[in-house]
Amino acid sequence: MTPSDYDVAIVGGGLAGATLARSLAGSGMRTLVVERAHAFKDRVRGEGLLPWGRVEAAKLGIEPLLNRAGAIDVRYWKRYLGGAPRDCRDLVATTPGRHGCLDFYHPDMQRTLLDAAESAGAHVRRGVEVTAVEPGTPPFIRIHTAHGDERVKARLVVGADGRSSKVRSAAGFTVRRDEHALMIAGVLHEGVQVPGDTVHYVQKPSAARAALVFPLGQGRFRSYFVYSSANAPRTMSGNGHAGDFVTSCIETGAPPEWFEEAEAIGPLAAYPGADTWVDHPYREGVVLIGDAAAASNPAWGCGLALTLRDARVLRDRLLPSGDWDAAAHAYATEHDAYYGALHRLHGWLTLLMYETGPAADARRARAFVRLAADPSRAVDLQGLGPESPSDEAARRRFFGEDAD
Ligand SMILES: Cc1cc2nc3c(=O)[nH]c(=O)nc-3n(C[C@H](O)[C@H](O)[C@H](O)COP(=O)(O)OP(=O)(O)OC[C@H]3O[C@@H](n4cnc5c(N)ncnc54)[C@H](O)[C@@H]3O)c2cc1C
Numbered sequence: 001m002t003p004s005d006y007d008v009a010i011v012g013g014g015l016a017g018a019t020l021a022r023s024l025a026g027s028g029m030r031t032l033v034v035e036r037a038h039a040f041k042d043r044v045r046g047e048g049l050l051p052w053g054r055v056e057a058a059k060l061g062i063e064p065l066l067n068r069a070g071a072i073d074v075r076y077w078k079r080y081l082g083g084a085p086r087d088c089r090d091l092v093a094t095t096p097g098r099h100g101c102l103d104f105y106h107p108d109m110q111r112t113l114l115d116a117a118e119s120a121g122a123h124v125r126r127g128v129e130v131t132a133v134e135p136g137t138p139p140f141i142r143i144h145t146a147h148g149d150e151r152v153k154a155r156l157v158v159g160a161d162g163r164s165s166k167v168r169s170a171a172g173f174t175v176r177r178d179e180h181a182l183m184i185a186g187v188l189h190e191g192v193q194v195p196g197d198t199v200h201y202v203q204k205p206s207a208a209r210a211a212l213v214f215p216l217g218q219g220r221f222r223s224y225f226v227y228s229s230a231n232a233p234r235t236m237s238g239n240g241h242a243g244d245f246v247t248s249c250i251e252t253g254a255p256p257e258w259f260e261e262a263e264a265i266g267p268l269a270a271y272p273g274a275d276t277w278v279d280h281p282y283r284e285g286v287v288l289i290g291d292a293a294a295a296s297n298p299a300w301g302c303g304l305a306l307t308l309r310d311a312r313v314l315r316d317r318l319l320p321s322g323d324w325d326a327a328a329h330a331y332a333t334e335h336d337a338y339y340g341a342l343h344r345l346h347g348w349l350t351l352l353m354y355e356t357g358p359a360a361d362a363r364r365a366r367a368f369v370r371l372a373a374d375p376s377r378a379v380d381l382q383g384l385g386p387e388s389p390s391d392e393a394a395r396r397r398f399f400g401e402d403a404d
Pocket of ligand 1 (some may be wrong): 014037128160163289296301
């Protein structure tokens with residue numbers, strides 16, 4: 001095979017690219033993956049796959065691989081408000097797929113899935129970078145290597161190159177972005193004193209802050225602190241600030257004893273929480289998946305599930321079709337619908353939990369009473385994700401506006 005006759009050229013070997021490559025190569029498609037990293041390191045990324053994403057993982061057949069990468073089942077989702085426990089959801093008992101969260105260390109997941117794509121027959125090139133994309137029929141990518149540049153042709157180019165996607169800009173997609181409201185900082189901890197079968201979610205909406213702890217197994221935890229960029233409490237990047245990070249989590253309501261023996265064992269990094277996305281992520285032989293298509297606000301923890309939804313939907317459209325242009329358009333139309341719904345739901349949740357001031361307090365006072373009395377009013381991000389109702393009637397029920 002010459003490098004110029006691939007069915008699919010995938011840029012990026014993260015969750016999106018590796019998962020899609022494994023599926024397509026396993027079905028006989030000549031598949032290339034270009035991944036610029038030689039080895040994966042901690043970049044502070046998602047490590048808690050929500051139950052609706054586990055349904056996608058099962059459809060993609062990657063659950064055994066995630067388990068091999070050290071994933072653990074996390075059954076409970078416990079919320080705290082104003083420093084006190086609020087509720088504890090049994091995810092296995094209450095989600096449609098009867099799943100808990102699946103938590104894993106992101107670099108181990110990436111390595112395992114990319115190795116699996118290679119074992120399934122994909123040609124994986126590591127440590128080289130895609131520098132340009134030429135949309136068209138057929139599309140091309142340019143790869144920069146130590147020995148010079150290569151121009152590679154494929155039936156379809158897939159941009160799976162993450163939240164700062166080069167494919168996206170090179171192919172001429174228009175990037176849309178929410179107002180820059182929230183920031184999320186994260187660090188890998190060892191020795192946090194919380195149960196290992198529970199995600200702990202501490203909310204302080206009056207200060208537009210939250211702290212989350214995801215157990216990863218083997219005594220490790222991914223801790224996040226979410227805050228408004230308008231009132232950043234302290235510097236949240238660089239390991240000299242790991243103590244400030246913990247102080248901020250405690251001020252948000254996390255019990256101090258959780259962190260008494262905690263030690264940061266990875267980089268502390270902060271990212272903007274605002275969504276970035278493109279409408280209709282397909283044009284002229286180039287399709288976008290994962291964060292390149294839509295990086296959703298990490299504060300709501302749906303990015304991994306959304307990424308697997310993309311890989312599954314695109315796979316299901318491509319494999320039975322002889323017309324890949326039509327198949328990729330169909331994927332893009334479907335993406336607009338499910339991402340659009342998720343984006344709406346995230347908007348409601350952000351309005352309820354991260355706005356400050358008297359109007360926001362009044363909104364919460366009204367909604368919280370009704371949500372506590374009737375939990376069916378709530379948005380079910382864990383179990384239903386984008387299938388949680390998001391029409392006007394659902395919006396009014398969520399904010400308690402139907403009960404005036
Ligand atoms: C702070 C933070 C916390 C998060 N928390 C959660 C969470 O709790 N739960 C959740 O579900 N999601 C969370 N997410 C989101 C989740 O991490 C992402 O949605 C998911 O990792 C996206 O996967 P991806 O494969 O699309 O992109 P990436 O994981 O970014 O992978 C892209 C790959 O492309 C490669 N690449 C990039 N450019 C090129 C190029 N030019 N040539 C070759 N290779 C290239 C990169 O090296 C990388 O390996 C979080 C995100 C952040 C930032």
